[in-house]
Amino acid sequence: MAKKVIYAVYEDPEELKTGARKLVSHGIKVKDVFSPFPVHGIDPIIGITRTRLGIVSFMFGITGTCLALLGIWYFNIFDWPMNIGGKPSQAMYKNLPAFIPVTFEFTVLCAAHGMAITYLIRNKTLPGMPARNPDPRTTDDKFIIEVRTDENHGHTAEEITGLLRETPVFEINERQY
Amino acid sequence: MHSEASIREPLILGHKTYHDITNDIVTPIENKAPRGWYVLMVIASLIAAYGTGCILYLISKGIGVWGLNKTVDWAWDITNFVWWVGIGHAGTLISAVLLLFRQKWRMAINRSAEAMTIFAVIMAATFPGIHMGRIWMSYWVLPLPNQFGSLWVNFNSPLLWDVFAISTYFSVSLVFWYIGLIPDFATIRDRVTKPAMKKAYSILSFGWTGNAKAWTRFEEVSLVLAGIATPLVFSVHSVVSFDFATSIVPGWHTTIFPPYFVSGAVFSGFAMVQTLLLVMRKVMHLENYITIKHIEYMNIVIIVTGSIVGVAYITELFISWYSGVEYESYAFINRATGPYWWAYWSMMTCNVISPQLFWFRKLRRNLAFTFFMSIIVNIGMWFERFVIIVTSLHRDYLPSAWTMFHPTWVDVGVFIGTIGIFFTLYLLFARYFPVLALNEVKSILKVSGESYKKDAAKHQHH
Numbered sequence: 001m002a003k004k005v006i007y008a009v010y011e012d013p014e015e016l017k018t019g020a021r022k023l024v025s026h027g028i029k030v031k032d033v034f035s036p037f038p039v040h041g042i043d044p045i046i047g048i049t050r051t052r053l054g055i056v057s058f059m060f061g062i063t064g065t066c067l068a069l070l071g072i073w074y075f076n077i078f079d080w081p082m083n084i085g086g087k088p089s090q091a092m093y094k095n096l097p098a099f100i101p102v103t104f105e106f107t108v109l110c111a112a113h114g115m116a117i118t119y120l121i122r123n124k125t126l127p128g129m130p131a132r133n134p135d136p137r138t139t140d141d142k143f144i145i146e147v148r149t150d151e152n153h154g155h156t157a158e159e160i161t162g163l164l165r166e167t168p169v170f171e172i173n174e175r176q177y
Numbered sequence: 178m179h180s181e182a183s184i185r186e187p188l189i190l191g192h193k194t195y196h197d198i199t200n201d202i203v204t205p206i207e208n209k210a211p212r213g214w215y216v217l218m219v220i221a222s223l224i225a226a227y228g229t230g231c232i233l234y235l236i237s238k239g240i241g242v243w244g245l246n247k248t249v250d251w252a253w254d255i256t257n258f259v260w261w262v263g264i265g266h267a268g269t270l271i272s273a274v275l276l277l278f279r280q281k282w283r284m285a286i287n288r289s290a291e292a293m294t295i296f297a298v299i300m301a302a303t304f305p306g307i308h309m310g311r312i313w314m315s316y317w318v319l320p321l322p323n324q325f326g327s328l329w330v331n332f333n334s335p336l337l338w339d340v341f342a343i344s345t346y347f348s349v350s351l352v353f354w355y356i357g358l359i360p361d362f363a364t365i366r367d368r369v370t371k372p373a374m375k376k377a378y379s380i381l382s383f384g385w386t387g388n389a390k391a392w393t394r395f396e397e398v399s400l401v402l403a404g405i406a407t408p409l410v411f412s413v414h415s416v417v418s419f420d421f422a423t424s425i426v427p428g429w430h431t432t433i434f435p436p437y438f439v440s441g442a443v444f445s446g447f448a449m450v451q452t453l454l455l456v457m458r459k460v461m462h463l464e465n466y467i468t469i470k471h472i473e474y475m476n477i478v479i480i481v482t483g484s485i486v487g488v489a490y491i492t493e494l495f496i497s498w499y500s501g502v503e504y505e506s507y508a509f510i511n512r513a514t515g516p517y518w519w520a521y522w523s524m525m526t527c528n529v530i531s532p533q534l535f536w537f538r539k540l541r542r543n544l545a546f547t548f549f550m551s552i553i554v555n556i557g558m559w560f561e562r563f564v565i566i567v568t569s570l571h572r573d574y575l576p577s578a579w580t581m582f583h584p585t586w587v588d589v590g591v592f593i594g595t596i597g598i599f600f601t602l603y604l605l606f607a608r609y610f611p612v613l614a615l616n617e618v619k620s621i622l623k624v625s626g627e628s629y630k631k632d633a634a635k636h637q638h639h
Contacts, residue, residue, distance in 0.1 A: 012623075036195060036364065037616040038392035048389055053397045057405075075320050075329035082331055089333065101338040101416055105345040108409045112349040112402060116356060119398045120383065123391045125359060129384025136367035138387055139360070141195035141619075 004157045005031075007134055007173040008145040008164045013039040016143040019167040020045045023147065026163055028155055031146040034138040053115055053122075060114025061107050068106035072099045135173075142170070180624060183634045187627035188282055190465040195619050198466075202613050203365055205461055207374070210608055213460060221600035228594010231587050232307055240310050242587045249570045249582040254308045255420075256562040257592050260445070261301035261599075262343070262417055263438075263558060266410055267446025268294025269350060272357075273406035276399065281625055282474050284617040285466045288361075289457065290450050291354040292610070296602040297449070298347045300595040305339070307591070335419035342416040346409060353402045359385050360395070361611040414439045421565065428508035428569030431496070437489035441558060444482035444528070447475050448554035455548045457607060466613055469542050476541045479554065483532035486561075490529060508569055516581060517568045520560050527557020 010016040016039060020030055030046040033039065042048075073092050076082065076099075081089040089095050120126055138144050145164075149157050161172050193201075235242055245252055268290040275283035309315055318340045320330050330337050362382035369375050385391070415435035422434040451472070458467040497509040512521045531553050535541050572579045606612070623629045 033389040034387050035389075035392065036387060037360075037620040038396050039389070042389050043393055046389060048393060051390075051394045051397045053394055054401055057401050061405075071320065072332045076332045080326060080329050082333075084331065084333065087333075095333065098333040101335075101412065101419075102332055102341045104412060105338070105341040105409075105416075108349065108405050109341075109345040111405055112352060115398060115401060116352045119356070119394055123385075123394055125383035125385050125391075127383055128380060131363065131366060131379065131382070131384055131386070133363075133367070133386045133388075139364040139367045139385075140199045 002176050004149040005175050005177055006147045006149070006157060006160055006164075007175070008147070008167075009135070009137070009170045009173065010143040010145070010168070011141065011170045012168075013037075013042075013143055015168045016145060017042060017045060019145055019164060019169060022163055022167050023145070023160070026155075028147060028160060028163070029151045031148050031151060034133050034135070034144045034146070036139050036141060036143075039143065053119055056118045057111045057115035061111030063114075064107040064110025065103060067110070068103040069099070072102065180633050181630065183630060185625075186468070186470045187630050188285065188466075188468065188470065188625040189618065189622055190468055190627045192628035193465065193622060193626055195622065198613075198615060198619055198622065199364055199368065201462070201466070202611050202615055203368055206365060206609060206611070207369055207371075211460065214604065214608060218601070218604050221597050221604055224593060224597025225601045226597075228591060228597050231590030231594050232303070235307055235587055235591060236312055240308065242585060244583045244585045244588055246580055246582070248573075248578045248580045249567055251570060252567050252582045253563075253584055253588045253592055254304045256559065256566050257595065258301050258304035258308075259417055259438075259562045259566075260559050261297045261304070261595065262414065263442035263445045263562075264449045264555075265294040265297035265301065265346075265350075265446065266414060266439070266442035267450050268292070268297075269346075269353075269406055269410040270443050270446065271450070272353065273403040273410065276403040277407060281621050282471050284614055284621060285463075285468075285471055286450065286454060286475075287617070288354075288357065288610075288614045289454060289606075289612050290446075291350065291357075292603065292606045293449060293453060294350050294446075295347070295354060296599050296606075297446075298343065298350065299602070300599050302343055302347065303595060305343075335416065335423050338416045339420060342413045346413045349402070349406060349409060353399075353406060356395070356398055356402070357614055357617075358610065359383055360387060361615045363387065364615055365611065411439055414442045421569075426569050426573055427502070427504040428512070428565065430505070431493060433489055433492055433496070437486065437493075440482045440485035440489070441528075441561060444479060444486055444532075445554060445558035447479050447482070448551040448558070451475055451479075451547055451551035452555065453603065455544060455551070457612065461607070461612065463613070466618060469544075472544065472547055473538075473541045476535045476547060476550075479550075480532050480535040483528060483554070487529035490525065504574060507572075511572055512564060512568045515568065515572065517564065517571070520564050520568065524557055524560040524564050527553045528561060531557075 008019055010019060013035065016033065016035070020033065020042060023030055024045055024047075033042055033046060043050075069092075076089050077092050077095065083089070124132075133139065134146060135142065135144055147160055149155075149160075152160065157174060161174070164172055243252070243254065268287075271283050271290045272287040275287075306312055306315055318330060318337065359382055362378050363385035366375065366378040366382045369378060415438065418434035418438035421429035422431060424430060454467055455472070458464055494509055497505045500506075511517075531550060534546075535550070540546050567582050571582060
């Protein structure tokens with residue numbers, strides 16, 4: 001049997017969710033969904049787990065805090081303590097209040113950029129990458145469900161398109177791959 | 178689906194489809210620019226060229242060509258720096274703080290406001306750079322290993338905090354803005370037909386697919402970046418105010434500065450957003466997206482922050498008397514009645530009195546009046562920084578050193594020049610970038626769009 005990929009095109013995010021729910025309730029695995037903006041509530045339907053980018057950001061942030069404190073301690077307390085206006089830099093804990101602003105800024109710097117870079121790599125969106133959406137209309141006004149037959153051995157392509165036609169689908173495209 | 182109360186004014190007027198939104202925003206990018214754009218571009222770039230010339234002259238001759246003297250050793254340069262940073266704050270407030278508060282009206286204006294932030298911060302960063310005199314040594318502000326001992330930068334100094342604050346703020350704003358732009362660049366990429374444009378937007382869009390997981394990550398990144406950009410934006414102008422507040426100069430040495438500077442920054446930033454958007458919505462026919470209601474919301478922010486600034490001015494005056502410190506009292510009496518009285522009263526009129534007119538709903542929703550007021554507030558906020566900086570310095574503890582500050586043509590040229598560079602960058606943005614956050618505006622269409630709201634109301638009455 002030839003492997004087929006089915007694209008069900010919808011015109012509205014709610015209609016797309018109806019379609020996805022229908023497929024999933026019949027035990028069909030939805031490969032992916034493409035849309036011009038986030039479709040809220042689609043993730044639990046097609047089984048997408050929550051992203052861990054928030055945790056990544058926290059880890060980068062805490063690394064930034066530690067690096068900033070360590071660096072400042074080395075520069076201004078250990079290696080070259082300065083005495084400015086009769087206020088010598090002698091101990092980290094005495095000077096700490098004055099070190100908070102830079103520590104905070106560096107924490108934010110690391111958290112934001114660390115997360116942003118992770119995000120770009122995980123999404124495979126980097127400068128010069130080719131577009132990989134199945135249909136150029138998905139960045140304009142169409143919402144697409146992608147189903148692959150080789151992931152759904154219990155169902156034929158006809159069965160899947162039949163189910164989709166019971167939902168307010170705009171068009172269905174099939175492709176061999 | 179989530180629906181919205183019918184008494185809320187719609188945020189997108191007329192009957193629009195998703196495709197209409199794409200059309201309305203992308204068509205101006207595909208077509209030839211209107212003549213007005215070329216006219217504005219020529220004017221802006223000529224001013225920018227003049228300003229660049231002044232900056233090069235300044236760098237080659239040294240900062241002696243400015244009007245600074247040994248008493249007033251900070252004047253227009255730092256005034257302009259604080260003014261530009263302040264303008265930048267509105268963009269982050271709109272995109273980050275309003276995102277956390279789930280304010281949907283931000284979606285039509287956040288893209289252009291953030292662009293404004295980035296360009297304003299670039300202009301701001303120019304001033305400390307050129308004020309160093311020997312700009313080729315500007316890397317000395319970084320803690321780099323060196324042959325002097327090694328002598329490190331002083332992390333106790335607010336001036337160094339500023340280096341970290343401004344550079345973090347600039348780079349984080351840029352990333353936040355660009356991450357939001359990627360899906361919209363993909364929309365342009367999938368639509369344009371000219372090969373050169375297709376190639377360019379294909380590179381800019383980083384191969385965005387718009388699959389479900391990518392959008393989940395997108396929303397998480399937006400939320401977390403908004404969450405960390407919010408304390409960041411407040412910290413930036415607080416740190417700017419520390420440049421003054423941690424000194425012992427009467428008029429600067431006040432604990433009220435951080436909140437007072439932050440609200441002043443938001444106040445001036447929203448005024449600049451109004452100036453830019455009122456022109457842009459007209460020229461690019463965005464009246465259906467940037468509605469009168471959007472303008473009114475921004476005017477409400479202006480009146481709130483303007484009133485906070487007014488309270489701060491009056492608190493400062495009161496405390497200078499109540500403290501019993503005669504130097505402090507004199508600094509404020511001198512501001513109001515000394516040789517710079519005109520600057521002080523311009524500031525008071527522009528920032529405290531005139532925004533109160535926005536209490537009238539008619540005026541809040543009047544475009545010509547709003548535009549006029551936005552210019553007034555921009556002028557007023559420039560004078561605020563001038564008053565704080567110059568009137569505090571020109572007469573301090575030592576009367577024999579009292580003097581006046583007179584700007585030279587280089588002072589004026591550099592300042593006007595940065596306005597030119599700013600507008601050049603903004604015009605390029607308006608021409609080649611999606612000026613509305615397409616993906617965000619589309620996501621609220623069926624909830625806050627005018628015709629959809631009417632349909633929903635009809636269903637309820639059946």
